[in-house]
Amino acid sequence: MNQPVLEISGLSVDYGYHDDAVHALRDVSLSLGRGEVLGLAGESGCGKSTLAYAATRLLPPPGLITGGEVLFHSRTGETLDLLRLPDDELRAARWDEIAIVFQGAMNSLNPVRRVGRQLTDVMAAHRPGVPMSVHKGRARELLGLVGIPADRMPAYPHQLSGGQRQRVMIAMALALDPQVVIMDEPTTALDVVTQRQIVERLIALRAELGFSVVFITHDVSLLIEMADRIAVMYAGRIVEDAPAAEIYAEPRHPYTRGLLGSFPPLRGPRRALSGIPGAPPDLASLPPGCAFAPRCPHAFARCEGERPELSGGRRLSACFLPADGPVAAVQGVAPVE
Amino acid sequence: MTFLLRRLAFYLVTAWAAITLNFFIPRMLPGNPVQSLITRYQGQLSTDATKALYALFGLDEDTSLWQQYLDYWGRLFSGDLGLSFTYFPTPVAEVIEQSLPWTLILVGLSTMVSFTLGTLAGAYLGWRRGRWTDALLPIGSFFSAIPYFWLGLIAIAVLAVAWPLFPSSGGWDGAFVPSWDADFIWSAVYHGALPAITIVISSIAGWMLGMRNMTVTVAAEDYVTVAHAKGLKERTVMFAYAARNAVLPNVSGFALSLGFIVGGTLVTEIVFSYPGIGYILYQGVSAKDYPLMQGVFLIITLSVLAANMLADLAYALLDPRTRQEG
Ligand SMILES: Nc1ncnc2c1ncn2[C@@H]1O[C@H](COP(=O)(O)OP(=O)(O)O)[C@@H](O)[C@H]1O
Ligand SMILES: [Mg+2]
Numbered sequence: 001m002n003q004p005v006l007e008i009s010g011l012s013v014d015y016g017y018h019d020d021a022v023h024a025l026r027d028v029s030l031s032l033g034r035g036e037v038l039g040l041a042g043e044s045g046c047g048k049s050t051l052a053y054a055a056t057r058l059l060p061p062p063g064l065i066t067g068g069e070v071l072f073h074s075r076t077g078e079t080l081d082l083l084r085l086p087d088d089e090l091r092a093a094r095w096d097e098i099a100i101v102f103q104g105a106m107n108s109l110n111p112v113r114r115v116g117r118q119l120t121d122v123m124a125a126h127r128p129g130v131p132m133s134v135h136k137g138r139a140r141e142l143l144g145l146v147g148i149p150a151d152r153m154p155a156y157p158h159q160l161s162g163g164q165r166q167r168v169m170i171a172m173a174l175a176l177d178p179q180v181v182i183m184d185e186p187t188t189a190l191d192v193v194t195q196r197q198i199v200e201r202l203i204a205l206r207a208e209l210g211f212s213v214v215f216i217t218h219d220v221s222l223l224i225e226m227a228d229r230i231a232v233m234y235a236g237r238i239v240e241d242a243p244a245a246e247i248y249a250e251p252r253h254p255y256t257r258g259l260l261g262s263f264p265p266l267r268g269p270r271r272a273l274s275g276i277p278g279a280p281p282d283l284a285s286l287p288p289g290c291a292f293a294p295r296c297p298h299a300f301a302r303c304e305g306e307r308p309e310l311s312g313g314r315r316l317s318a319c320f321l322p323a324d325g326p327v328a329a330v331q332g333v334a335p336v337e
Numbered sequence: 338m339t340f341l342l343r344r345l346a347f348y349l350v351t352a353w354a355a356i357t358l359n360f361f362i363p364r365m366l367p368g369n370p371v372q373s374l375i376t377r378y379q380g381q382l383s384t385d386a387t388k389a390l391y392a393l394f395g396l397d398e399d400t401s402l403w404q405q406y407l408d409y410w411g412r413l414f415s416g417d418l419g420l421s422f423t424y425f426p427t428p429v430a431e432v433i434e435q436s437l438p439w440t441l442i443l444v445g446l447s448t449m450v451s452f453t454l455g456t457l458a459g460a461y462l463g464w465r466r467g468r469w470t471d472a473l474l475p476i477g478s479f480f481s482a483i484p485y486f487w488l489g490l491i492a493i494a495v496l497a498v499a500w501p502l503f504p505s506s507g508g509w510d511g512a513f514v515p516s517w518d519a520d521f522i523w524s525a526v527y528h529g530a531l532p533a534i535t536i537v538i539s540s541i542a543g544w545m546l547g548m549r550n551m552t553v554t555v556a557a558e559d560y561v562t563v564a565h566a567k568g569l570k571e572r573t574v575m576f577a578y579a580a581r582n583a584v585l586p587n588v589s590g591f592a593l594s595l596g597f598i599v600g601g602t603l604v605t606e607i608v609f610s611y612p613g614i615g616y617i618l619y620q621g622v623s624a625k626d627y628p629l630m631q632g633v634f635l636i637i638t639l640s641v642l643a644a645n646m647l648a649d650l651a652y653a654l655l656d657p658r659t660r661q662e663g
Contacts, residue, residue, distance in 0.1 A: 058566055060557060061467070094568030102566075107559040110578050112656060121577075122567040156657040172567075 003073060004031040005212050006055070006098070006180050011068030013047070013054045013236075022283045024050040026236045028068070029310075032180065037206065037213045039223030039244065041259060042233035043280055048216045049103055051233075052182045056098055057082065057090060072097060075179060096126050099173035101166075103184040103216075108169050109157035116153030119143075119172055126176055142171040146201060163194040170202065174209065182214045187222075199226060220256075221263040224248045232256045235281050235291035241316040252317035254296045290319070340653065340660060348646050355638040360409045363394045363627060374625070378422060386420050393419055393628060418635070419628035423620050429632040432617060437599075437636065439508050440613030443529050444598040444605065447536035452591045454537070455544025459587075460580040462545065463552025474549070477542030485539050489608035492535045503531040506610035532609045540594075544587060551583035558582070585656055589648045596644025600637040 013025040024047045032038050040048050053059045055070045070082040072093070080093055102108050110118060119139035120132065127135075140150035146167035157165055166186060173181050183202075187195040203226055206213060215227060223230050223244060230247045232240040232255065240253040251257040261274035278295035287293065293303040302320050310318040317323075371390045375382060382390070392400075392408065400408070412418070418429035462470055480488070497505035509515065510524040555561060556579050564578040599614055606615035614633060621629035653659050 056566060058562055060562070091568045091570070094566055096568065100563075100566050102559055102563060108563045110560045110564070110582070111658060112581055113577070121569065121573070125567070125569050125573070158658050169563075 003034065005034045005073055006032040006214075007069075007071040007073070008051075008055055009069050009071075011051070011054060011070065012066045013050050013059065014064050014066050015050075016062045017064075020284055023286070024063070024236050024283060025054060028233075028236070028238055030231055030238065030241070032212050032214055033228075034179075035206075035210055035212055036229060037203075037215060037227045039220075039227030039230040040214060040216045040233060041220045041223055041230060042218065043259075043276075044218050045280055045283075046233045047236040047283075048218075048233055049184050050236075052100060052102075052184050052214070052216060055082065056094065056100060056182070058100075072180070092126070095122055095173075095178065096176045097178055098180040098182065099176070099178040101169045101173050101181065101183045101186045103186075103188070106162055106165060109165055111157050113156075114153070115155050115157060115160065115168055119153075119168070119175060122172065122175055138175070139171075142175055143168070145174065145205060146171045147197075163190050163198070166190060166194075166198060167201075170198070170205075174205065174211075177209065178211055180212050180214065182216070184216045185218070186215075188217070188219075202226075219263050220247075220259045224260075232259065235286060236283055237291070237318065238310055238316070239292065239318045241310070242314070246315060252312075252315065252321075252323060253292075253319045254298050254321070255292045256317075258295075341650075344646065344649050348642055352639065352642050355642065356410075356413070356635065357406075359631060359635050359638070360406060363631060374422070374627075377625075378425070381425060383426070386426065389419050389628075393631070418632040421621070421629045422626045423624045423629060429628050432629060433614065433632055433636060436612055436614045436617045439611065440599060440602050440606070440615060443532060443611065443613060444536060444602045445595070447533040448540070448591075448594055448598060450533075451537040451540045452544050452587070452594075455541040456548045456584060456587055458541075459545040459548025459550075460552050460575070460583065463549040463556065463583065464575050464579065466549075466553050466556075474546065477545050480538050481540070481542035483539065485535070485604050486608060488539050489532070489535050489605065492531055493608070496531060504528050505531075508612040529611075532605050532611055536605060544590075547590065548580075548583060548587050551586060552579055555579050555583040585652070588651050588655060592644055592648030592651050594644075595647065596641035599640040 008031070009029045011025055011028045012023070014021040015024055016022055028047075028051060030038070030040075030051075040051065042048055050059070050063065053063065054065055057065075059065065065083060068083070072080040072082055074080065074097060080089070080097070082090065082093070085093065109115065113121075116136065116139050119142060120135040123130070123135040123138060124132065136153075139153060143150050143152060148164055148167055148171070152160065152164070157168075160168065170183075170186070173183075186202075187198050190198070199222065202213070215223065217223060220230065220232075224247070227244045230240075230242065230244050231238050232247075232253065234255050240247065240251065240256045242252070247256060248260070251260055255276070258274070258276035262276060276295060281287070281291050281294070287304070289305050289307055290296070290299070290303045291307075293299040296303065298321055300320075306320075308318045308320050310316045312323070371387070371394050374390060375387060392405065416430050418433070421427055421429045421432050424432050458473070462473065483491075493505045497503050504510075504527065508525060508528050509521060510528070513521045513524055515521060561574060561578050564574040569578075601615075602613055603615035603618060605611065606613045607619055610616065614636065617629065618633045620626070621633060
């Protein structure tokens with residue numbers, strides 16, 4: 001396996017302090033290979049965005065990183081310890097090495113600044129020696145890449161449609177030719193057709209420019225198509241981490257299976273949608289055992305008292321059920337309610 | 338452009354309505370105010386002035402209401418607001434012309450200083466919320482909670498009487514004649530200092546709190562997080578992204594407060610016996626000087642309208658979203 005570009009290990013995040021703290025991330029380890037598309041899936045509220053914010057030190061208060069390490073390995077072989085980097089070095093690494101397309105892409109653009117200006121200001125900040133005309137040319141080129149006419153440069157954000165704004169954000173993420181692009185639900189606010197176009201554009205650009213992607217979504221079926229590997233998150237922990245094709249063919253964790261049953265596949269035959277009964281647990285007071293046990297159709301006595309560790313080498317999962325157990329056995333036949 | 342034209346038309350109509358109202362109000366006063374005024378100023382009013390009074394109150398039986406209204410507009414356009422009783426026989430226009438600059442400069446400058454300092458401090462406090470600097474907030478609220486009247490009296494008692502650093506009243510030293518020479522200007526600045534300081538102290542907290550709260554709100558917006566993620570300098574994020582958006586409500590508040598300069602200066606000028614328009618209005622009201630009151634009200638109305646227009650214009654300039662909606 002090639003050297004990872006981003007390595008997250010043991011990352012834990014709390015919102016708030018003391019007893020009423022919400023443990024949004026607990027001991028999360030993930031690594032992103034060079035050129036890889038890593039999908040991060042899980043129901044809303046499970047901590048996906050928190051992971052993106054924490055890894056880049058952008059957690060809003062009262063978010064607090066309580067442990068762990070995030071290492072970035074640059075193309076030149078240099079290693080940056082992102083959580084311990086001095087502020088000015090962190091600022092230099094932001095966007096240049098790791099760019100993010102945020103979940104709230106509708107509000108990601110400054111409403112009183114022209115779109116072109118918002119594209120060039122980041123270039124000017126990181127490449128101060130380069131003349132503005134070059135930055136402007138690059139901004140036009142970037143808009144072209146995502147299919148927005150260059151004459152939209154002087155437009156204000158409110159003059160663009162939601163899909164256009166989203167594409168501007170993707171163009172902006174690529175401005176400095178970063179090595180990692182984190183996309184937090186970049187298409188959820190959009191209609192299916194636009195969503196489709198943007199994802200296809202993204203896959204094409206990735207092939208062309210060779211950056212790595214962490215693609216966060218609650219929609220696993222989207223990931224099945226575009227991701228190399230998928231990590232599934234539940235209640236602040238990774239519960240399964242495996243190549244996309246294998247997750248699709250043979251999910252090991254009952255939660256993954258539930259997720260796969262909750263969304264229609266983007267292509268291929270339609271399946272009956274099943275959904276997962278019950279609601280995600282309260283992150284401020286989790287049960288001692290497996291957090292999914294109360295909703296799990298296969299839970300048994302051990303699941304209540306003991307927490308399964310993420311294990312299994314190349315195909316990680318955190319479940320006590322045997323790998324060829326009931327989950328694997330019933331895969332492919334979606335239960336109809 | 339059509340946006341601006343539409344607003345302009347709106348203000349013209351509003352101004353017309355206000356001026357027309359100003360024409361009707363004296364006509365709605367019960368009784369015969371002219372007769373009682375003439376009795377009060379026995380022998381002091383010339384026949385011209387008496388005639389003008391009859392015209393003002395619409396008691397001029399010979400002319401139709403319509404003709405009176407046209408005459409009223411005609412007089413307005415020639416700058417004739419009648420004669421003041423209090424400063425008889427000085428025309429009202431002249432009384433206003435002499436007092437208005439004092440108010441505009443004193444309250445205008447203090448308001449600008451207060452707005453600028455308060456907004457900057459608020460942006461800073463909002464940006465660094467949760468640190469010791471937040472202790473400034475209750476101090477600011479304390480000063481803005483003191484009724485201005487008291488603040489002024491305390492300032493006079495402490496800084497003009499007990500410890501005579503500043504003069505306690507007036508707009509300039511009586512030894513000088515108003516003119517554009519250095520001595521007079523210095524004297525005016527010196528006399529204006531104490532009222533100016535009290536105005537700034539009592540109003541700065543409002544700007545500061547407003548700006549601070551808006552900055553805290555805006556700092557949590559996605560585009561500010563994006564600006565951080567882009568690795569922009571902290572100054573750029575703070576000014577071009579956070580403060581630039583947070584200042585919008587403050588700017589329209591500022592433009593509106595400029596409109597209240599003329600009308601809201603009454604207490605300041607009474608407390609400091611400052612020779613501005615508020616003081617004049619006070620005198621006019623005490624002496625039932627109707628022409629003077631009518632003139633001052635007209636100025637107040639027009640300045641509020643002008644400030645509203647300025648607020649609209651400033652908003653359109655600063656927020657591209659308003660330009661489109663119209
Ligand atoms: N600012 C915050 N303060 C307190 N709790 C928060 C905050 N932001 C997120 N959380 C909590 O952290 C958990 C994870 O949130 P998030 O990372 O946004 O989930 P996701 O992106 O997977 O939907 C949620 O349970 C949410 O309630
Ligand atoms: Mg999220």
